[in-house]
Amino acid sequence: MITKRKKREGCFPPGYEYGEQERIGGIFLLAAGVLFSLRFFGRLYGMIQNLYIYVGQKRMLREDAEVAAFGRLIQGHWVPYIPFFLFLIVMAFYHYSYYYRGTKSIYLMRRLPAKGVLPASCVREPLFGMAAGAAVFGLLELLYYGIYLLAVPSGL
Amino acid sequence: MLEIKSLKKYYRTPLGGVEALRGVDLKIGQGEIIGLFGENGAGKTTLLKSILGFLPYEGEVLLDGEKIRRSNISRLSFATCEHSFFPNLTPEAHREFYKMHFGTFRDKRYEALMNFFELPKRKALKNYSTGQKNQFEVIMALCQGADYILMDEPFVGNDIFNREDFYKVLLGILEPEETILLSTHLLEEVDKFVGRAVLLRQGRVIGDVTMVELEEQNKTLMDYVKEVYGYRPDRVERALEELTGGEDE
Numbered sequence: 001m002i003t004k005r006k007k008r009e010g011c012f013p014p015g016y017e018y019g020e021q022e023r024i025g026g027i028f029l030l031a032a033g034v035l036f037s038l039r040f041f042g043r044l045y046g047m048i049q050n051l052y053i054y055v056g057q058k059r060m061l062r063e064d065a066e067v068a069a070f071g072r073l074i075q076g077h078w079v080p081y082i083p084f085f086l087f088l089i090v091m092a093f094y095h096y097s098y099y100y101r102g103t104k105s106i107y108l109m110r111r112l113p114a115k116g117v118l119p120a121s122c123v124r125e126p127l128f129g130m131a132a133g134a135a136v137f138g139l140l141e142l143l144y145y146g147i148y149l150l151a152v153p154s155g156l
Numbered sequence: 157m158l159e160i161k162s163l164k165k166y167y168r169t170p171l172g173g174v175e176a177l178r179g180v181d182l183k184i185g186q187g188e189i190i191g192l193f194g195e196n197g198a199g200k201t202t203l204l205k206s207i208l209g210f211l212p213y214e215g216e217v218l219l220d221g222e223k224i225r226r227s228n229i230s231r232l233s234f235a236t237c238e239h240s241f242f243p244n245l246t247p248e249a250h251r252e253f254y255k256m257h258f259g260t261f262r263d264k265r266y267e268a269l270m271n272f273f274e275l276p277k278r279k280a281l282k283n284y285s286t287g288q289k290n291q292f293e294v295i296m297a298l299c300q301g302a303d304y305i306l307m308d309e310p311f312v313g314n315d316i317f318n319r320e321d322f323y324k325v326l327l328g329i330l331e332p333e334e335t336i337l338l339s340t341h342l343l344e345e346v347d348k349f350v351g352r353a354v355l356l357r358q359g360r361v362i363g364d365v366t367m368v369e370l371e372e373q374n375k376t377l378m379d380y381v382k383e384v385y386g387y388r389p390d391r392v393e394r395a396l397e398e399l400t401g402g403e404d405e
Contacts, residue, residue: 014253015244102282107240110210112257113230 011125013098014105018125021091025129028084033136035080040144043073044151051153061153070148074141084133088126095122158184158207158304158335163215165202165359176202177213178359186303187332191346192339193381194356200339203356204306208234219304230258235297237309239289243282247275247292260301265329269295272325286313294322298329307338316345323349347377355384 012018051065099106099118109118165177177199184190194200206213209224219228234240241250247270255261270277273291281289294310311319319342327349330336340346347353347367355363363384370380381387 013242015242015249017244102243103239103241104236105240105242107208107210107234107236107238108242111208111229111232111234113226114257115226117257 011128013095013121016095016098021094021125025084025087025091028087029133029136032080032084032133033140036074036077036137036140037144039077039080040074043068044144044148047073048151065153067152070145073148074144077141078137081133081137085130088129088133091129092123092126095125157186157218157220158182159216159218159221160184160203160207161216161218163203163206163213163217165199165206165211165213176359177206179215180356180359180361182354182361182364184304184335184337186335188352189330189336189350190338190352190354191343191350191377192337192354192356193341193343197358198356199359200356201308202359204234204308204337204339207306208232230260230300231303233297233300233302233305235294235305235307235310237290237312239293241281241289241293241296244280246280247277250281250292250296254296254300258300262299262301266295266299268329269298269325273321287315287318290314291318291322298326303333304335304337307336307340309339309341311340311342319345343378343381353377353380355381357385 008018009016047068051061051067052059053062054060099109106118109121112118160180160182163177163180163182164175167174167176180199180203192200192203202211205211207217207224209217209229217224219231222228224232242253245253251261251263251266255263273288273295275284275288275292275295281292284292290311290313294307297305297307297310311322314322323346326336336350338346338350350367352366353363354361363380365380367377370377375383382389
């Protein structure tokens with residue numbers, strides 16, 4: 001039976017200590033998500049505020065009130081994710097350099113009869129990270145689209 | 157048969173370049189135990205790495221008439237003083253790795269050798285001593301199930317008793333079709349172990365002799381090497397005379 005830990009280890013070069021890398025990747029992804037969220041909520045708040053005027057103490061919808069498209073609110077949304085993706089690319093090269101550190105396990109890897117084992121061991125985790133980042137990204141967009149729909153006054 | 161034909165290797169350096177191998181021709185039959193000797197920089201390591209395809213080269217390396225590719229690379233194994241294992245893994249994890257990738261892995265031999273040399277199986281290799289690491293490196297090369305076992309100075313750092321034990325065990329366990337190509341400086345130790353000696357100097361094969369031929373000529377391997385290298389036994393005496401002779405007078 002392949003345990004979860006074994007499956008995780010299989011994403012990296014053999015014997016690679018991935019704890020720290022996972023932590024740093026997690027921080028990058030979390031930071032990207034937080035920045036994206038702050039930008040979105042900031043723009044959403046600004047948009048909502050611009051829809052209303054105050055007549056005395058009463059808040060009233062402007063006659064010419066226009067709701068910005070969701071796309072405008074999330075414009076440039078991918079920018080906070082760039083450091084995360086760059087980190088993953090650097091990690092792929094760092095995985096390759098692992099085979100030269102301490103010993104020359106590259107000599108063993110280059111003798112393996114099965115095709116692609118060496119490159120796969122270097123890029124599997126970064127590709128998995130990119131997919132995870134894209135999934136987080138997509139889920140957040142979906143969630144915030146729902147929030148956007150709820151926030152927009154009815155009739156607009 | 158492992159055939160090396162006109163093997164040349166040129167390293168580019170900032171100062172021009174170095175011709176590490178200058179047209180090496182060699183035939184290694186299955187079942188041979190060959191000592192590859194030469195001074196530092198003779199080209200021994202370059203030759204072994206070129207055979208394994210780790211370095212680009214000119215010339216040809218054929219295994220039973222075929223170029224060395226993924227389909228036949230597992231017929232070659234390699235033990236190096238640089239160590240090719242994963243330092244964070246245990247021997248048991250290496251055993252699983254080898255079994256996964258090399259269908260010919262010799263499990264019984266692995267058990268026997270690990271027990272004989274009393275190597276801890278569940279200790280990460282980075283925590284082994286240098287001698288233990290060397291032993292493990294050679295064990296895995298022997299247990300891969302390869303026909304041709306290439307070893308590059310595998311015993312650097314091992315004590316003499318350890319090395320002698322290893323030669324004896326190797327001779328005992330090797331099967332008739334297993335071939336060893338051992339690069340070493342330890343001439344006088346391995347002369348009872350090897351069946352043939354190949355001498356390299358400045359990238360060329362300058363000597364190739366079997367132990368049987370040497371025996372017929374009533375020579376030791378050391379005699380042969382000194383002869384081929386043009387070693388002058390009075391060289392040290394003369395140098396010392398030059399250095400101290402005037403003072404004595």
